[in-house]
Amino acid sequence: MKIIVYGIKACGSVKKAFSYLESRGLKYEFVDFKTTPPDSARLKRWADALGIKSLFNTKGTTYRTLGLSQQSLDDSAKLESMLAHPMLIKRPVIEIVDAADSHVRYLVGFDEACYSEAFGK
Template identity: 60%
Template sequence: MIKVYGIPNCGSVKKARALLESMGVAYEFVDFKKTPPSREELTRWVQKTSLQILLNTKGTTYKKLGLKDRNLDDKQKLETMLEHPTLIKRPVIESSDTESSSTIVVGYDEASLKALV
């Protein structure tokens, strides 16, 4: 089962979805704006990668909230990401047989995405 998390109008999300579709890979799309990630999902992603990779420091939301000038610890960053899901780098693509054995790719990376499927 592959899930693509993001927002529909994001360019990186569009490219990832198009690549999966061109390879004939079935996936479920989860819109962050309609279904924000749960604390459990976000924690699982952090365990699979890192908070530094998941936090989108180049996006509009990061700049609008002035996070660069705030010295947030990891717990505060996680809480802020839960409150503002658009702070999460997109897309987050999760491939799993079970929740305990999942692999994720964060951001659009064609080679990593092809290796995932």
């Protein structure tokens, strides 16, 4: 199993994910949105798997600063906004790649129950 965590190091939910994985001896790769933002194909895969609503971060500073709460954005506009401003993506996004068949599962945010189910620990 390969685990890739996407987000920013300073994010509280990302820190919780790191702590969860490390406390269970699970190795992971980290991709920082600030240095390596997701491309449109990856963002589309995440949106298809997780849904735009769960992926689009409406609680962060970027959302408020851009005044997006005052706009009526459709899913396409939300995707474009996340591409232009990766801090609009809820964090962390975790890709879990099954080594046996390359099947990929996705998690977004930090939810210990979901993590326990996904990682079996």
